[in-house]
Amino acid sequence: MELFWKVATDLMDPFVFLLILGGVTAGLFVGAMPGLTAAMALAVLLPFTFKLPPLQGLVALGAVYMGAIYGGSFAAILVNTPGTPSSIATAFEGYPMAKDGRAVEAISIATISSAVGGLAGVFFLLLLSPPLARLSIKFGSAEYFWVAMLGLTLIASLSPGSTLKGFLGGSFGMMLASVGVAPIGGENRFTFGMPVLQGGVEMIVALIGFFVIPELFNMAAQGRAALAEVTMDSKERGTFFNAVRTVFSMPVNLVRSCIIGEIVAIIPGAGGSIANLVAYNEAKRASKHPELFGKGTVEGLVASESSNNVTVAGSMVPLLTLGIPGAPPDAVILGVMLMHGLRPGLDLFTVSGDLTYAFILSMGVAAVLMVPVGMLGGRLIYKVIVKTPHYFLVPSIALVTILGTYALRNSFSDVVIMLLLGTIGFILRELEVESPAIVLGLILGGIAEVGFVQSILRGTSLEHPWVMLFQNRLSQIIIVLMVLSFSSPYLSAGFRKFKKGPAELLEDEEDVE
Amino acid sequence: MTRRANTDLFAGILGLVMVGVFWYGRGDVGHLSIMFPQAIMFLFGAFSAALVVKGLVRPHRRSIFAEGDRGKIIGTGAILFSWVMAIPYGGFFVSSVAGFWVLTCYLASSHRKITPALAGKWLCVVLVEVTFFYLIFAKLLYVPLPTGVFF
Numbered sequence: 001m002e003l004f005w006k007v008a009t010d011l012m013d014p015f016v017f018l019l020i021l022g023g024v025t026a027g028l029f030v031g032a033m034p035g036l037t038a039a040m041a042l043a044v045l046l047p048f049t050f051k052l053p054p055l056q057g058l059v060a061l062g063a064v065y066m067g068a069i070y071g072g073s074f075a076a077i078l079v080n081t082p083g084t085p086s087s088i089a090t091a092f093e094g095y096p097m098a099k100d101g102r103a104v105e106a107i108s109i110a111t112i113s114s115a116v117g118g119l120a121g122v123f124f125l126l127l128l129s130p131p132l133a134r135l136s137i138k139f140g141s142a143e144y145f146w147v148a149m150l151g152l153t154l155i156a157s158l159s160p161g162s163t164l165k166g167f168l169g170g171s172f173g174m175m176l177a178s179v180g181v182a183p184i185g186g187e188n189r190f191t192f193g194m195p196v197l198q199g200g201v202e203m204i205v206a207l208i209g210f211f212v213i214p215e216l217f218n219m220a221a222q223g224r225a226a227l228a229e230v231t232m233d234s235k236e237r238g239t240f241f242n243a244v245r246t247v248f249s250m251p252v253n254l255v256r257s258c259i260i261g262e263i264v265a266i267i268p269g270a271g272g273s274i275a276n277l278v279a280y281n282e283a284k285r286a287s288k289h290p291e292l293f294g295k296g297t298v299e300g301l302v303a304s305e306s307s308n309n310v311t312v313a314g315s316m317v318p319l320l321t322l323g324i325p326g327a328p329p330d331a332v333i334l335g336v337m338l339m340h341g342l343r344p345g346l347d348l349f350t351v352s353g354d355l356t357y358a359f360i361l362s363m364g365v366a367a368v369l370m371v372p373v374g375m376l377g378g379r380l381i382y383k384v385i386v387k388t389p390h391y392f393l394v395p396s397i398a399l400v401t402i403l404g405t406y407a408l409r410n411s412f413s414d415v416v417i418m419l420l421l422g423t424i425g426f427i428l429r430e431l432e433v434e435s436p437a438i439v440l441g442l443i444l445g446g447i448a449e450v451g452f453v454q455s456i457l458r459g460t461s462l463e464h465p466w467v468m469l470f471q472n473r474l475s476q477i478i479i480v481l482m483v484l485s486f487s488s489p490y491l492s493a494g495f496r497k498f499k500k501g502p503a504e505l506l507e508d509e510e511d512v513e
Numbered sequence: 514m515t516r517r518a519n520t521d522l523f524a525g526i527l528g529l530v531m532v533g534v535f536w537y538g539r540g541d542v543g544h545l546s547i548m549f550p551q552a553i554m555f556l557f558g559a560f561s562a563a564l565v566v567k568g569l570v571r572p573h574r575r576s577i578f579a580e581g582d583r584g585k586i587i588g589t590g591a592i593l594f595s596w597v598m599a600i601p602y603g604g605f606f607v608s609s610v611a612g613f614w615v616l617t618c619y620l621a622s623s624h625r626k627i628t629p630a631l632a633g634k635w636l637c638v639v640l641v642e643v644t645f646f647y648l649i650f651a652k653l654l655y656v657p658l659p660t661g662v663f664f
Contacts, residue, residue: 047650047654048649048654050654051653051654051655162521162573164521164560164563164564164567165521165524165564167556167560168524168525168528168557168560168561168564171553171556171557171560172528172531172557174553174557175531175535175550175553175554175557178549178550178553182542182545182546182547184545184546185542185543185544185545185546185547186546187540187542187543187546188540188542189538189539189540189542189546189547189550190535190538190539190540190550191538191540192538213593216589216593217586217589217590218580218581220581220585220586220588220589220620221580221581221582221583221585221586221589222580222581222582223581223582223620223623223624389621389624390620391616391617391618391619391620391621391624392617392638394589394616394620395612395613395616395617395620395639396613396642398593398596398612398613398616399609399613399642399643399646400646402596402597402600402609403605403646403650403656403658406605406656406658406659407650407654407656410656410657412600412601412659415597415600416597416598419593419594419597423590426586427527428524428527430520430577430578431518431520431523431524431527431577432520432524432573432575433524445553448549449549449550452548452549452552453545453548453549456548457545
């Protein structure tokens with residue numbers, strides 16, 4: 001009860017409320033810009049939270065995350081270009097609705113669905129995190145090593161295009177994580193005689209580089225002239241209550257999409273970009289009129305927008321309990337938590353319980369605030385975005401990126417490293433080695449190394465010390481899951497081969513290695 | 514003209530080059546400090562080699578750097594690097610005003626004619642924006658931003 005009152009008092013602080021409001025608005029602003037992802041929104045806005053106390057900083061970033069995922073729907077509906085990858089399926093239905101003169105209706109439905117999804121994510125986080133955190137104390141060094149490897153295998157398996165390239169990206173990230181002083185041996189590795197590298201590659205510096213710089217290059221190359229916007233009728237009224245009625249008139253679709261969103265969110269590296277497509281596909285399969293999908297169907301829009309916002313809080317289940325980010329934006333949140341000395345695990349729910357629960361509930365408040373911000377300010381924000389020329393947008397983002405990277409450790413070297421990693425990330429992305437795999441490798445590298453070396457040290461009395469990695473039952477379960485996730489692309493390809501004829505197989509051959 | 518590149522082969526070769534760089538930079542360190550990176554380096558090399566083999570046997574081809582103007586990517590990269598490298602000499606404020614303004618004019622040049630009057634107007638906008646962020650970071654967040662020849 002004491003904890004409840006403490007959390008409630010923290011959340012009722014007017015400054016915290018203003019931070020949530022500002023965070024949702026800023027997130028909506030960045031998320032609505034085509035091509036700019038939620039991870040980028042968090043990375044760009046991160047430096048503004050440096051001087052804030054832990055709770056206020058986390059609350060602001062949680063609200064930015066929630067707003068950015070929702071903001072992606074604006075561009076998807078009005079420009080047919082998903083603002084973030086989490087809104088791909090939103091464009092399938094939202095844009096045809098907008099072309100049909102139903103833009104405001106589509107945005108209203110997306111708003112209500114996003115708010116419901118956001119609240120469902122908070123509910124799942126509150127429900128699943130404490131038991132998983134209690135389980136996490138049973139994790140020893142070997143289990144942490146295998147969990148890190150499982151995360152890497154999952155993201156490689158889920159990488160678009162090629163699993164092998166996913167693994168390449170993940171192992172590159174792990175190599176980057178090993179630059180600097182060894183966590184157990186204490187010696188310098190991979191510093192190339194440069195003292196600045198002794199501290200290693202700062203996670204947030206790498207995140208900013210990998211997520212922001214490639215987008216800047218893309219925006220510079222493409223310009224914004226190609227965007228064909230749909231006009232919104234500013235006099236359209238009465239859509240809000242209709243939208244509420246419409247969304248809640250399909251409870252099965254809504255609940256199914258939220259559950260799909262949560263399941264996908266828990267898988268490290270998956271996130272909203274996969275959840276919205278899976279939920280959309282399931283909504284189509286379950287619909288009585290699947291032939292209408294792609295022509296402006298509300299069911300598809302509700303499925304996409306509710307599932308992607310579930311992943312915001314939902315993907316924090318593995319983050320808060322095991323320290324493994326469920327989605328790339330969670331990596332930024334993890335960075336901020338570590339910066340404030342907060343370590344994921346059971347302590348987060350006991351010792352720092354007031355802060356953790358206030359942070360979780362603040363995301364619920366952010367989900368609710370998306371409704372007024374989206375309905376009242378959304379049109380204005382969108383107008384600003386469409387009217388801002390790319391030749392001001394690109395340098396503006398570059399300026400904030402440089403400032404933010406420098407402000408992390410007041411280090412000029414970090415800015416150079418960020419720019420170099422961003423350029424490498426851009427080249428690798430063109431070669432289909434995606435940034436999320438590299439970033440997850442970078443985060444998991446440290447966890448995996450400590451787990452690996454500690455296990456080997458514990459096994460020095462044995463003839464084969466590496467046996468320690470396989471002895472525990474929990475480790476064995478994680479290894480089985482890892483093998484399953486590793487082999488899933490190959491198993492599904494084999495299954496497709498079994499089901500399809502040779503002619504159809506020729507078309508699919510390139511997808512599978 | 515857009516050429517379709519063998520991305521498997523290129524990614525694999527790039528991976529092998531990076532493995533070479535890490536191998537060269539591993540340093541003279543004890544077993545405890547190097548055993549994990551060595552294992553990962555081995556895996557990294559194996560994945561890269563597998564991609565090279567795949568690229569030779571059954572390549573996956575796609576157009577790279579095909580979306581938009583490739584020249585703009587190189588130009589933007591060059592301006593960004595020059596902007597950052599000028600910071601220790603010109604200081605954050607002066608370098609950023611110059612970098613921002615040059616990048617704006619460069620990116621806008623393919624869409625509209627840049628007259629001296631327009632460039633001057635944009636310089637004022639850039640000055641206002643950089644000053645705004647400079648004041649937030651330097652005066653509000655107390656970040657000691659790099660100073661240079663001027664301030």
